[in-house]
Amino acid sequence: MSRPRLTDVAALAGVSMKTVSNVVNGTGSATPATRARVRAAIDELGYRPNVTARRLATGQTGTISVAVSSVTVPYFAEISNLLDRAARRSGLRAVIEQTHGDRNNELAILAERERGLVDGVIFHPVALTPDDLVDRSPGFALVLLGEGPAPAGVDHVMIDNEAAAREATTHLIERGCRHIAFLGVESHGLTHTTGQRFAGYEQALEMAGQRADPRRRLQIEHYSADEGHRAVADALDQGVTFDGIVCRDDSLATGALHALHSRRVRVPGEVAVTGWDDLIIARNLWPPLTTIGPHKAEIARTAVRLLAERIHGYAGPGRHEIVASQLIPRDSTAR
Incomplete structure (x- = not known):
């Protein structure tokens, strides 16, 4: 079978060769519907641009x-x-x-x-x-x-990290949580991402008339399920009380769930947990994890x-x- 050509994509998509070229190169002003039709034709035919020819012509x-x-x-x-x-x-x-x-x-x-x-x-x-x-x-x-x-x-x-963190925290407040922890405060100083998520968490607490307790800022050294487990287990050992946890990401939330299960703390009955990123694993945890899903x-x-x-x-x-x-x-x- 011969290699699909630009003309084949144009014919299948019902557009000009110039339009196909614009879509492939990310230029031009084709409508979203036209771009989607061209990409579908590219996928169906298995079309791949002639890279060598393009390099000679463009220097790219x-x-x-x-x-x-x-x-x-x-x-x-x-x-x-x-x-x-x-x-x-x-x-x-x-x-x-x-x-x-x-x-x-x-x-x-x-x-x-x-x-x-x-x-x-x-x-x-x-x-x-x-x-x-x-x-x-x-x-x-x-x-x-x-x-x-x-x-x-x-x-x-x-x-918009702040808005998403406010939404996650408000979600817990609306489900009756009154002592909400934030899991993911870096011990070496907040990154920009964590800073925005933590700000949104504090804003939601303030809007609900709740106090942000420094003991519920659960610190981590790095981002992993093991570190999430350690941080939550340490907090429980130290007598820190919470009925909800906003986790900086799903990996930390995975460890948090493990720590809570290990201590026979019921989720969500005693502690409700949210994650962030909607990783593939999030829907397969037990219980399945509520999370912020960026597109x-x-x-x-x-x-x-x-x-x-x-x-x-x-x-x-x-x-x-x-x-x-x-x-x-x-x-x-x-x-």
Whole structure:
């Protein structure tokens, strides 16, 4: 069977070859319905752009870098997979790189773009500051993920963490919780993401006339189920009382559930628990975990679209796009 061509995609989708090219390259002004029809035709035919020809014509590599702290963090594993899929649909090859939150590693990711090794970078920085990101070479194609501050000229995709944390905390309050803990306060200082989530938690308590008890700020050293288990178990051993827990992420919530089960604390009867990220495991825990679900597929599509537009010449001001999230109620809060 011959390799599918651009003309085959155009015929199946009922559009012009120029429209297919625009969709593949992330350019042009096709409607969302047209883009969806073209992508469906690409998937059905298994079409892949001729990368060699494009490199000769444009001087581009057809490769982008996706840089996260570690794919051992389940959220980053899931979002990296979705970014890879979105990149392929746009005719790009994604190289997944881990920085381990190290400043030198993060600077090296940016240097790859400046040396022309990749066409652009989708990046969730941990150690870099806005000043590190603003002084890039002209035409630098960069999209930031996450909640850290971004320079005005850099594209940025995020969710509204404070609003989502208020929603999760209010959900517990509406189910009768009056002594709500927050699991995930970093002992070495709050990250931007945690800071926003903790602020939303405190705002919801204040709005309900509840006091934020410092003893219910459960500290962690890192993000893992084991650390969530340790923090909750330690709090119980120290006599800290709570009837609800807002967890910074689903991994910590997994450990929290384990600690509560181990101490024969009924969930949600005695303690209701919410997580964050809607990881695949969340719906398969016992009880299934109520969680904040960021629209991860939309985050990936938006980031790749913005990057592709930069790669193909967009030189306007930075675009800061907020992607929706939603509270997904499950049995861990079903009172």
